[in-house]
Amino acid sequence: MTGDTPLTRPVGHPLPAGGERDGVEAIGHPLPASGQRDGVEAIGHPLPASGQRDGVEAIGHPLPAGGESDGVEAIGHPLPAGGERDGVRGRPELAALDDATLALALRRMHLIRLFEETAEQSYMRGLVHGTMHLSIGQEASAVGATLHLRADDYILSTHRGHGHCIGKGADVARMLAEFFGKETGYCRGRGGSMHIADVDTGNLGANGIVAGGLPIAVGVGMSIKAQRQARVCMVFFGDGATNEGAFHESLNLASIWALPIVFVCENNQYGMSMDIANAMAVPHVADRAAAYAMPGITVDGNDLPAVAATAREAIERAREGRGPSLLECKTYRWRGHSKSDRNLYRTKEEIEAWKGRDPITRLEAEVAAQGRLAPEALTQIRAVTQKEIEDALAFAKASPAPDVADLTRDVYAP
Ligand SMILES: Cc1ncc(C[n+]2csc(CCOP(=O)(O)OP(=O)(O)O)c2C)c(N)n1
Numbered sequence: 547m548t549g550d551t552p553l554t555r556p557v558g559h560p561l562p563a564g565g566e567r568d569g570v571e572a573i574g575h576p577l578p579a580s581g582q583r584d585g586v587e588a589i590g591h592p593l594p595a596s597g598q599r600d601g602v603e604a605i606g607h608p609l610p611a612g613g614e615s616d617g618v619e620a621i622g623h624p625l626p627a628g629g630e631r632d633g634v635r636g637r638p639e640l641a642a643l644d645d646a647t648l649a650l651a652l653r654r655m656h657l658i659r660l661f662e663e664t665a666e667q668s669y670m671r672g673l674v675h676g677t678m679h680l681s682i683g684q685e686a687s688a689v690g691a692t693l694h695l696r697a698d699d700y701i702l703s704t705h706r707g708h709g710h711c712i713g714k715g716a717d718v719a720r721m722l723a724e725f726f727g728k729e730t731g732y733c734r735g736r737g738g739s740m741h742i743a744d745v746d747t748g749n750l751g752a753n754g755i756v757a758g759g760l761p762i763a764v765g766v767g768m769s770i771k772a773q774r775q776a777r778v779c780m781v782f783f784g785d786g787a788t789n790e791g792a793f794h795e796s797l798n799l800a801s802i803w804a805l806p807i808v809f810v811c812e813n814n815q816y817g818m819s820m821d822i823a824n825a826m827a828v829p830h831v832a833d834r835a836a837a838y839a840m841p842g843i844t845v846d847g848n849d850l851p852a853v854a855a856t857a858r859e860a861i862e863r864a865r866e867g868r869g870p871s872l873l874e875c876k877t878y879r880w881r882g883h884s885k886s887d888r889n890l891y892r893t894k895e896e897i898e899a900w901k902g903r904d905p906i907t908r909l910e911a912e913v914a915a916q917g918r919l920a921p922e923a924l925t926q927i928r929a930v931t932q933k934e935i936e937d938a939l940a941f942a943k944a945s946p947a948p949d950v951a952d953l954t955r956d957v958y959a960p
């Protein structure tokens with residue numbers, strides 16, 4: 547930049563004094579005082595005091611004191627007590643979950659943790675090949691989001707999807723057998739960690755393509771709607787996926803067509819080694835919902851009751867035909883991105899701080915403090931889960947490998 551003007555100009559292409567070239571106005575050129583040009587209001591021009599323009603409320607403009615506009619909760623706007631805090635929705639009462647549901651949620655979170663620890667150890671021992679993406683630390687997001695789904699609802703998962711499968715009721719023995727490449731696995735040993743699908747439990751599959759599940763969810767939503775079913779499709783994705791075009795296209799179409807989709811972003815703060823703060827222009831992924839006229843809610847993703855309550859609202863909304871929602875769960879993966887990650891982009895202190903917010907011990911402590919489940923019941927949940935994983939490991943080890951004669955059975959190329 548030459549320094550002779552504060553204007554933003556294309557590098558190396560000084561503009562004529564009028565700030566126009568071939569009738570196209572230069573980006574950053576000062577607007578007339580009216581803030582309008584040819585009847586089109588300029589981006590970034592100050593809004594009228596009402597915060598509205600043509601009846602549409604401006605994004606980022608202060609909302610009325612209730613924190614709501616048109617019945618949609620405001621993103622980032624302080625809500626009345628018990629509502630939001632710094633744009634992250636506060637926790638609801640634990641009482642919203644009955645004892646059996648609390649026990650189920652704890653059992654599923656333990657299953658995810660133990661399943662992944664076992665898979666990791668098996669990988670280290672050379673029993674499992676390839677790579678895997680562990681979600682240890684993120685269990686409350688996967689379990690909370692899926693807790694109020696019905697058996698015939700659908701999910702679509704990601705490369706970090708073991709928790710989603712378990713949340714939707716997958717059998718850990720068949721999952722582990724899949725990791726071991728065995729015939730008894732969910733994909734008969736052909737898919738591995740990143741491609742587990744279980745149509746019987748409504749799990750339409752994981753996807754190794756970042757944001758790959760989102761357009762599929764739109765198709766599923768269209769199918770549900772065309773068939774006038776009362777089903778819901780929940781699609782998971784990471785923070786990194788929200789910078790993909792597929793995310794934006796999918797939210798837009800889902801909103802236009804009011805599809806029964808719950809978009810769940812597990813914002814674990816990183817896409818591989820990229821800190822979300824360096825990759826996204828808004829502070830919360832949920833802020834992006836405003837561009838697609840759907841509710842966007844950010845919750846503490848390590849707080850199971852908070853995730854479950856927010857997901858329940860979004861599920862109900864979708865089921866009632868009121869359209870999609872975007873739910874952002876702020877969480878953290880304790881392990882590296884994958885098995886090849888040397889973890890050079892984050893500090894030990896940061897990892898330790900997040901371990902201090904362990905979603906499992908946190909819920910156990912709260913449940914015990916409120917006397918909701920007896921200490922023996924909590925011990926029992928751990929013991930049952932431990933046994934289930936031991937049995938799953940024995941099943942995976944003992945299962946047969948696929949028959950070589952079947953090598954081309956599922957190959958569709960001519
Ligand atoms: C379209 C596409 N681009 C890049 C990759 C490589 N890749 C795999 S995982 C990943 C990071 C994804 O980050 P995020 O969406 O935040 O999910 P997280 O791994 O944090 O759960 C990338 C870039 C890919 N698999 N697909």
Ligand SMILES: [Mg+2]
Pocket residue numbers: 784785786812813814815816817818
């Ligand atoms: Mg991420």
